[in-house]
Amino acid sequence: MVPRKQKSIGVFDSGIGGLTVVRALMSRLPYENITYFGDTARVPYGNKSAEVVRQYSMEDTQFLIGQHVKMIVVACNTASAVALDALRTQFDIPIIGVIAPGAARAVRVTRHGRIGVIGTLATVASKSYPSEILARNKNLTVVSKACPLFVPLAEEGWSEHRIAQMVAEEYLVSLRKERIDTLILGCTHYPILRGVIQRVLGADVQLVDSGEAASEEVAALLAEKEMLNPSTVLPNHSFFVSDVPQRFRELGEIFLGTTQMRVTKVHIP
Numbered sequence: 001m002v003p004r005k006q007k008s009i010g011v012f013d014s015g016i017g018g019l020t021v022v023r024a025l026m027s028r029l030p031y032e033n034i035t036y037f038g039d040t041a042r043v044p045y046g047n048k049s050a051e052v053v054r055q056y057s058m059e060d061t062q063f064l065i066g067q068h069v070k071m072i073v074v075a076c077n078t079a080s081a082v083a084l085d086a087l088r089t090q091f092d093i094p095i096i097g098v099i100a101p102g103a104a105r106a107v108r109v110t111r112h113g114r115i116g117v118i119g120t121l122a123t124v125a126s127k128s129y130p131s132e133i134l135a136r137n138k139n140l141t142v143v144s145k146a147c148p149l150f151v152p153l154a155e156e157g158w159s160e161h162r163i164a165q166m167v168a169e170e171y172l173v174s175l176r177k178e179r180i181d182t183l184i185l186g187c188t189h190y191p192i193l194r195g196v197i198q199r200v201l202g203a204d205v206q207l208v209d210s211g212e213a214a215s216e217e218v219a220a221l222l223a224e225k226e227m228l229n230p231s232t233v234l235p236n237h238s239f240f241v242s243d244v245p246q247r248f249r250e251l252g253e254i255f256l257g258t259t260q261m262r263v264t265k266v267h268i269p
Helices: 017-030 052-067 077-090 101-108 121-124 128-136 150-157 160-175 189-203 209-226 245-256
Strands: 010-014 033-040 071-074 114-119 142-148 183-184 206-209 237-241 263-264
Touching: 010 017, 010 052, 017 033, 017 209, 033 052, 052 071, 052 077, 052 121, 052 263, 071 077, 071 209, 077 101, 077 121, 077 160, 077 183, 101 128, 101 206, 101 209, 114 121, 114 128, 114 160, 121 142, 121 150, 142 189, 150 160, 150 189, 160 189, 160 263, 183 189, 189 206, 206 209, 209 245, 237 245, 245 263
Parallel strands: 010 033, 010 071, 033 237, 114 142, 114 183, 183 206, 237 263
Antiparallel strands: none
């Protein structure tokens, strides 16, 4: 049996976007084993009902628990928004989402108290980010915008395509008019489009990556619970998907900067 500290961190997302969280975890916790599941057969989650997202999230979590993980990171913002409480009730394992960490960081870095949030339709409709932000400081202004087309653009690897520029201009013009100084990238796919988003909004707008913020919370939780992996050997990173493993590998290798990705297709009931 694998000792608890040496078990992997489980991460799930609807597709490839959660690799932004994996990248942050690899950087902050270089000796931790990681097991990732991307539900590429059912991506995206952001345009599905809350009930369906909760069902998928339960199945994703159950799969990772079957891989003997020591904790789970819900990399998907949509799942964090609508399923996190249900997952914590159902499963007896530490589970961290990305919304609370991202909101906390935005509150810390905003200069003028005007925060923008972009996310999927489901994440924006949940109002989870405004709720988390205003709970920390009720005097802040929060403006949200759903950007559903960013997900397929990221999945296609079109981060620098002219279509990405056109879509970003269309989505973000209203946020520019609101004079935001901070923008939360409220979907794990969106950091893949960070360059074009920054160009459209301008260099004076601070972008907050919820995945990076979540990696800080993961590190703190593992330290608090004395679950950090004491090993100093190269960790094991395993990747599972529910469909199109070759496509995931191609984009994932470019995104993570590695040619050593082991990607396995699995069936999720």
